[in-house]
Amino acid sequence: MKSPDPARRSETARRAILTAAIDLVGEVGYPKLGIEAIAQAAGVGKQTIYRWWSSKGALLFDAFLTFAGEGEAAALPDTGDLAADLKLVLRATADEFGDPRQDLAMRAMHVEIVNDQALAAEYLERLDGPMRERKAERLRAAVRAGQLAGDVDIEVAVDMIWGPVLNRWLHRTGPLTHEYVDQVVDTALRGLQPR
Amino acid sequence: MKSPDPARRSETARRAILTAAIDLVGEVGYPKLGIEAIAQAAGVGKQTIYRWWSSKGALLFDAFLTFAGEGEAAALPDTGDLAADLKLVLRATADEFGDPRQDLAMRAMHVEIVNDQALAAEYLERLDGPMRERKAERLRAAVRAGQLAGDVDIEVAVDMIWGPVLNRWLHRTGPLTHEYVDQVVDTALRGLQPR
Amino acid sequence: MKSPDPARRSETARRAILTAAIDLVGEVGYPKLGIEAIAQAAGVGKQTIYRWWSSKGALLFDAFLTFAGEGEAAALPDTGDLAADLKLVLRATADEFGDPRQDLAMRAMHVEIVNDQALAAEYLERLDGPMRERKAERLRAAVRAGQLAGDVDIEVAVDMIWGPVLNRWLHRTGPLTHEYVDQVVDTALRGLQPR
Amino acid sequence: MKSPDPARRSETARRAILTAAIDLVGEVGYPKLGIEAIAQAAGVGKQTIYRWWSSKGALLFDAFLTFAGEGEAAALPDTGDLAADLKLVLRATADEFGDPRQDLAMRAMHVEIVNDQALAAEYLERLDGPMRERKAERLRAAVRAGQLAGDVDIEVAVDMIWGPVLNRWLHRTGPLTHEYVDQVVDTALRGLQPR
DNA sequence: ACGTAAGCGAGACGGTACGTCATGTCTTATA
DNA sequence: TATAAGACATGACGTACCGTCTCGCTTACGT
Structure with a gap:
């Protein structure tokens, strides 16, 4: 052996x-x-x-x-306008999902994650984790800038912004347009309740 | 032939x-x-x-x-307290995902949907669609009751409440606890911005 | 039952x-x-x-x-010239074997006989038997006419005349020409030894 | 490819x-x-x-x-007594056919030959051909020894001696006894016509 | 420097599951 | 009750890959 x-x-x-x-x-x-x-x-x-x-x-x-590791390691943009920054990033993500070759390849990886607990763990640690940290960091910056409530759980916030987009792509619940991601960002930031 | x-x-x-x-x-x-x-x-x-x-x-x-068709066809509960109703439903969903047998079976179906466009379409029409309609209906009732803003896109609202939960389960991003779903509901309703 | x-x-x-x-x-x-x-x-x-x-x-x-039963029930020709009569019959047989449709069909039956003892028995009794009897009868007539030795075993004689032809067809040992069947008849009648 | x-x-x-x-x-x-x-x-x-x-x-x-190739490559016996030699060989063949295992196996091969032209050709070349050559050679020796007529077609002679035996076995036309093969040899050599 | 031990391309091996096909039985409706 | 139609359980077919293995070949050390 x-x-x-x-x-x-x-x-x-x-x-x-x-x-x-x-x-x-x-x-x-x-x-x-x-x-x-x-x-x-x-x-x-x-x-x-x-x-x-x-x-x-x-x-x-x-x-x-x-x-992936070769390409993106950079932080998310921070122009001071949170909504605009998020929309920019999410629109790019939506576009990536739209490219048939990337679409197929990423679906492959997600299927693997869905079925294999060990891979899911590694995915969390090596891909999703770092990415998520960059997302969280951008939101924390927004908190510091007073654009986000201080008592919001950052993890939940990330899920609420990126989750719907990932879902819509993965399950083809509907077209993944720029309009849709914009609406998600706006709604997430504003909340559902009447002001 | x-x-x-x-x-x-x-x-x-x-x-x-x-x-x-x-x-x-x-x-x-x-x-x-x-x-x-x-x-x-x-x-x-x-x-x-x-x-x-x-x-x-x-x-x-x-x-x-x-x-599934045999079992659930009922509307979502409407006690007048939107947050409580949503938490009840989502906690039940989280519990279903926690049962290993249902977990495996539902993962199977989702993998199939991820990979097969035709099945995704049928899934949308026959399972997700009706379910989604019940969710939407509950939210519309909340709008009528003045608990939800009238200008919120109901589709986006549904995605923002149920999306994070589905995601966390499917990608094992973290434990799918009752606390988590509660927080998702609260955050979605309240929004991320400071009041 | x-x-x-x-x-x-x-x-x-x-x-x-x-x-x-x-x-x-x-x-x-x-x-x-x-x-x-x-x-x-x-x-x-x-x-x-x-x-x-x-x-x-x-x-x-x-x-x-x-x-088969419907078609041929007639006796073999007896013109008095044994060799000519046999050649006539055998040439006709060779021609039948040459027709692709009959060829295939008869091969089918023979395969069945080779593999199934019960069918072989029925074949002997109902098809081969009667046919053989007509062949034997023609040879017996030749014996009575002094054209065949009286001490020859008729069964063996039949085998020696028809056997080679059946064999050559079934195993494709060589082309089943009129020349070949003629030679078989001549040789069988004359014997192999020098006179 | x-x-x-x-x-x-x-x-x-x-x-x-x-x-x-x-x-x-x-x-x-x-x-x-x-x-x-x-x-x-x-x-x-x-x-x-x-x-x-x-x-x-x-x-x-x-x-x-x-x-088969491993076993037999030897020439047929030549003691000077053609009839005795042939009877010896044919009796051995009859005995082989009598062994149930060899019987089944050889039937299998023959069925294959009957149905498949390509295999038939290979059979002729690799098994039947060489065997036939040994048989022919024995008969040619007999011609040289003056025991067989010089104008006999050797191919036909081989068919007339071995054909009936193969046939009787394959089609179960009758019992394949030593007596039968002896008679075939005698009759073939002597011919059917009266002397 | 050179033998030796590793990784390498290649591909045959014992297997498992595939999706198709034909068998012979069973069920249903028709006459 | 025999029939035409055809769904059924069964199981062999030939194919495609699986993951393991064994071959020579080449490459890089360690003596």
Whole structure:
């Protein structure tokens, strides 16, 4: 019983596999994605995949972490106008969801999370957590600026703003338009009760 | 090219299949659920499944519709106290999600919806739609009672109340406690901005 | 447990089934012949086939008996020239085997005989037996005419004349030409040893 | 489009499959023989069978070639007494046909040949051909020794001696006794006409 | 520097489940 | 009650992938 030596790992193969995984999931969708096809597309032996990843989910997941981690690490914009800043961010998110390839790939990851508790935990820690922290930080700044009530639970606030958007996309409850996200932001900030 | 004659369909077989599907998905989870196992458990030939359902998703889905449709058709409670009514309903929902068997089964259905546009549409029309209408109706009653602002978009309001709860369950963003749902209701009603 | 009443049997259905069986076996060959296809082609319910025949072989077999029995019951020609008479008959047989439809159908029957002892027995009694008797009778006439040795075993003689032809056809050992059957007749009559 | 690499083929699996095929066909007979059962008995995945053989017939056939090819390659006996030599060989053949296991297995192969032209051709080339050559060679030796007429067509002669025996076995026209084969030999050599 | 031990591409292996097909039985309605 | 129609339970078919394994090959150390 021996485990592979990370020092000797081929970075070429690793990138090829992750890239192929993302590409394929965007082409055929998650349920039809197969390890054999990934290996083929990456020009790699199956064993090289099994050596380094424990499951299709873990692989796909790693692919996301890798490519997402490369891109966005920046804080959310803070122009002083909270509503405008949130709308800007959410509209961008909605647009990403609109791109068919990203749509398929992200659905894949979410399915994996829905079904696998361990991946969900890792997702929380490595992707959702940091992202959420940036969202929370922006809201805290708003609190400090007196634009948000001080006694609001920040976690709940984040959920109430981003939750509806994620949901609408994932469950296709309706079109994910800019108008919709604007309304969500406005309503969340203002509350439902009459003033 | 001939298609099966619904008039000759065996109701016995149909019920056995739907029941077995729900039972099995609650036992082994969606990804390990197989047509062969369902047929076996239902004491039915595979062909009888393939004759009447086009996919595993469609079957599972039909099972949900069947058993859900039998149960709940009632309106949401209206005691006059909107917040209390919403908390009651959402706590019940949270409790359902907490039951491991229902948890697994509902995750299965949601995964299916996430991946299959056609099923998503049917889900919207037959399960989510009616349910949503009852939620909307309760909120409209609140508007009439002066407890909710008249200019709030009811769709957005529903999303803002139920969305966070569904999300937290599906993505395991955190524990789905009664405290959490209470806070969601309070925050949604009150809004995030300082008064 | 009751058995069907032959008195009520539909002659129409019976003929349609037998005809369809022969036709189909000539089209698709024996291994691809199915009960369902026969029923379909005959415009008959499957049960009607299962009611009256115990197996695909028995049905096919019955079809042969029926149509063969109707056709040939005549004695072999006896012009006084034994060799010429035999060549005439064998050439006709070779020609029958050459017709693709008859070829396929007869192969079907022979396969059935090879595999099923009971059918083999019935074949011997009802088809091969009578045919063989006519062949033997022709040879006996030749003995009486002094054209054949009196101490030859007629059974063996029949086998030696017809056997090679049947074999060459069934196993495709070589082309079944008129020349070949002529040579078989000549050689069988003359013997292999030098005179 | 990729085809299997013969270099990597597992000899263990190959032998196990061929052996299992022969064993099973001897137990259940050809029509009830299934690929699934062979795979099971050989302790092999079905795909391993499908990878290397194109059909049940081809497999069975290969099994015969393999095991037959291992055994008999020797020439027919030549003691100088043609009739005695032939009787010896034919009696042995009759005995083989009498062994139930060999009987079933050989029937299987013959059915396959009857139904499949391609297999028939391979059979002719690889099994029947060489065997036939040995038979022909024995007869040619007899011609040289003056025991057989020089103008006899050897092919026809072989058919006339071995054909009746093969036929009687295959079609169960009668018991395949030593007496019968003796008579065939005698009659074939002597001819049917009076001397 | 060079043998050796690892990762690598390739792909055969024993399996499992797939979705299709044919079998033979059972049910229903028609005549 | 025999029939045409066809749904049913059963189970084999041939396919597609699974995850493991064994091959040579190449690459990078450790002596």
